[in-house]
Amino acid sequence: MQPGTTALNIVGNEQAWSQDLARKTGIQVSSCYQCLRCTNACPVSTFMDIKPHQIVRRVLLGQQESLLTCSAFWVCLSCEMCSTYCPNEIDVAALMNRLKNMVMELRREPAEIAIATFHKVFLDVLDKHGRINELQLMNRFQWRMLRQGFQPARQEVFRDLRLTFELVRRKRLKLLPESSPAMMEIRHLVHHGSEETPS
Amino acid sequence: MKPLAFYPGCALQAMSWDYRESIKAVASTLDLELRELPDWTCCGATAAHSLDEAMSVALPLRNLVSAEKLGLDLAVACPMCFKRLTYTRLTVRKKRDEIPEGLALDHRILDLARLLASEELLERIRNQVRNPLTGLKMVSFYGCQVVRPPKIIGHDDYENPQHLDRLVVAAGADAVDWSFKATCCGASMGIPKRDIGRTLIAKLLVQAYASGAQAIVACCPLCQSNLDLYQPELRRQNDVLRRHAPLPILYYTELLGIALGLDAVLPGLKSHLVDPVPLFTSLRRQGSNHG
Numbered sequence: 001m002q003p004g005t006t007a008l009n010i011v012g013n014e015q016a017w018s019q020d021l022a023r024k025t026g027i028q029v030s031s032c033y034q035c036l037r038c039t040n041a042c043p044v045s046t047f048m049d050i051k052p053h054q055i056v057r058r059v060l061l062g063q064q065e066s067l068l069t070c071s072a073f074w075v076c077l078s079c080e081m082c083s084t085y086c087p088n089e090i091d092v093a094a095l096m097n098r099l100k101n102m103v104m105e106l107r108r109e110p111a112e113i114a115i116a117t118f119h120k121v122f123l124d125v126l127d128k129h130g131r132i133n134e135l136q137l138m139n140r141f142q143w144r145m146l147r148q149g150f151q152p153a154r155q156e157v158f159r160d161l162r163l164t165f166e167l168v169r170r171k172r173l174k175l176l177p178e179s180s181p182a183m184m185e186i187r188h189l190v191h192h193g194s195e196e197t198p199s
Numbered sequence: 200m201k202p203l204a205f206y207p208g209c210a211l212q213a214m215s216w217d218y219r220e221s222i223k224a225v226a227s228t229l230d231l232e233l234r235e236l237p238d239w240t241c242c243g244a245t246a247a248h249s250l251d252e253a254m255s256v257a258l259p260l261r262n263l264v265s266a267e268k269l270g271l272d273l274a275v276a277c278p279m280c281f282k283r284l285t286y287t288r289l290t291v292r293k294k295r296d297e298i299p300e301g302l303a304l305d306h307r308i309l310d311l312a313r314l315l316a317s318e319e320l321l322e323r324i325r326n327q328v329r330n331p332l333t334g335l336k337m338v339s340f341y342g343c344q345v346v347r348p349p350k351i352i353g354h355d356d357y358e359n360p361q362h363l364d365r366l367v368v369a370a371g372a373d374a375v376d377w378s379f380k381a382t383c384c385g386a387s388m389g390i391p392k393r394d395i396g397r398t399l400i401a402k403l404l405v406q407a408y409a410s411g412a413q414a415i416v417a418c419c420p421l422c423q424s425n426l427d428l429y430q431p432e433l434r435r436q437n438d439v440l441r442r443h444a445p446l447p448i449l450y451y452t453e454l455l456g457i458a459l460g461l462d463a464v465l466p467g468l469k470s471h472l473v474d475p476v477p478l479f480t481s482l483r484r485q486g487s488n489h490g
Contacts, residue, residue, distance in 0.1 A: 043383045047395050075395065078245055079383035080347040084357055093348075100249045114391035122246035126258075130240040132209035141390065156393075159432065167214075167428070170470040174213040182238040182261065189257050 014062035021059065027095050029060045031088035038082035038092045048072035049111075052082050052092050059095065073099040074112035117144050127190040130180030135173040138164070200319065202232035203309070204266045206284065208277035209241050210420035217467025218420055221452035222276055222311065224463035229315075229323045233274060236265050242283040245386065259287035264302060272307040274314060278344035278419040281310045286351050310345050312418040312451055313354075316362035324369045329460035331371025335482055337454070338377045338412040339363035340403070342422040346381045357381060363416055366451045370458035377410040379403055384425045397433060400425050405439050407446060413478060414447040416454050423448050427471050447475030 018029045038052040039045050045052060050072050058067045073096040082092035103110050110116035121140045125132055142152075142160075152160075167173040180186065211219040226233050239262055248255035263284060266273040275281040285308050292304055314320065339360075346357040354360075360381060364374035384403060389396020403426065407415050417423040427448040434440045448471065456464030457479055468475050 043385075043399060044388075044395055047392075075388075075392070077343075077383050077386050077388055078248070079343040079386075081343075081383070084347045084349065091348075097248055097252065101252055104250050112391070115388070116250075118387065118391040119246035119249045122244065123250065123254075126241045126243070126246075131212065132241050132244075133212075134210075134214045138390070163428065163432075166472065171216060172214050172470055178212050180238060180240045182240050182265075185261060186240050186258070189254065189261070 015060065017062045017064055018060050021095075021098070025091075025094065025098060027091050027098070028088075029056050029090060029095070031090055032056045032060065033088065035087060037085050037087060038090075041081035041085045043079060043081065044075050044077055047075050052096075055095065055099070056090060056092060067099065068103055068106070068108055069111055071111035073097075074110060074115045076100075113148060114145060114150070117141065117148070120144075123190065125177075127187060128179075129177050130183035130186040131178060133174060133177035135164075135168075135175065136177050200231060202234055202271060203274040203314075204269045204271040204306075205233035205235045206239055206262060206266070206273055206275045206280060207235060208275070208280040208420070210277055210424075214424055215420035215450075217464075217470045218276065218423070218450045218452065220467045221450055221456045221461075221464045224461040225315070225452045225455050225459065228327060228459055228461060229320055231320065234269060234271065236262060236269070236273075238265055242280040244279050244283065248283075255283065256287050256290055259284045260291060260299070263288060263291075263304065263308075264299065267302060267304070267306060270306075272309060274309045274311050276311050276420075278310065278342060279421065281308065282344040282351065284308050285353070289351060310418075312345065312366070313362045315451070315455070316365045321365060321369055324366070324455060324459070328369070328371055328458045330458055330483070332454070332458055332479075332482060333371050333486060335372040335478075336375050336411055336413050337367045337372050337416050338375050338407050338410050339367060339380060340384075340407075340415050340417045340422055340426070341381045342417070342419045343381065343383050343386075345418060363418060363451055366455060367416055370454050372454070372458075375410050375412050377406060377412070379406045384419075384422045386421055386425075389425060389429065396425065397429060400429050401433050401437055401440070404430065404433065404446060405437075408439070408443045412446070414449055414475065416449050416451050418451055423450060427473055430473050445473040447471065447473050447478055449475055 022028045034053055036053050042052050050070050055072060076096040078093055080093045086092060118141055121144055122137060124140060125136050164173060207219060241258065243255050243258035247258055275284060288304055288308060291298055298304065341360045341363060346352060346360050349355045349357050367374040382403060383399060385396040385399035415426060430445055453464050453468060
């Protein structure tokens, strides 16, 4: 080898991940030409650590480990602007979703604990009643955050309490949750259905 | 028109009971029979698909099974539920071999707002308007779930949806154009991430004022709650918002209820944090001065 040149250190197929993803989900990241339409359409890209087009790129480059520690896909609102406007019909929103699912399947720590906790608490309430009750959802979320060491500011606590009071007064928050007659079926789904999760 | 199965969704039980009551009142006036699924369960919303994709299909599917037993098309009030149910139907139909035994999935899933804006019902509305809301300027807010992605929703009007605007016009009000019809309101992100939610909501309110609207008409319980419930808090922080009167956020069914003269929608209006009643009282006063 001539002096000054560097040999490529090829250790594996960097596209194995994206190829596997395309086969299983139809999400074709290799179609991306980095036009940034997804990022420009995204209403929350300013709140993301890396942007939607960069997520697509990292999947193509097979950078799974570093990508799964990012917060960007947790911040995603699933508004589907990216998927709707992508000129190459890459389902970017579904990709964001797949990444959240992967973090859960691999039992990693989500980069956005508050957002992941909110989703988990939602499924807890769903499991318990088959339907969602907003007051239960809020209470459980706040307790779970406190238990994880997140202390809300005094001012926020007062603001939330005042809003809660206003909403209870208007019957928009119900103290007693209503359960679905099909509650037990839902428990079965929540506890057994998820075993069939596709990888 | 044949009776329809009806899926209300969790929000209509408590937080958005005003939407539920206004749907009942408007549907019965228009002779639209809605039969609520007796054993409906939550669609799983964002939480299920974020954490467990398999569950996000399994949860809506059991509701589709339940609707099929009634043998009717299914009308859905909440955009999020509408999209999850529609997505599930498409996904399961694609995997023919996995369709549960005896399930045909051949009934339609209808977004209630689009249904009311169909020509047949629109004509019934026009014929029954008793208090036309003449001179009232309204912007329509569709949010995300009933317009995107078009492949799932089955309509390609995502750039400029118009069904709510048609309902506004049928109620006798002026539908004002704006560029934020289908901009995300932040959904439930305002709970775990206060800043993100508040930023998106404030932007929408500022743009609604810029359009000259006096009120916003919405079709989604989460959008309505976001735009209504956080207004008092946002007004304390935002000078632009404080320069205007608080902006009432109405469901299309509440707006229709007022135009159709249905007293049953009035208690629901009082459950909003931004009380819409003064706007309609002043409108009536102006109307009687001119008339």
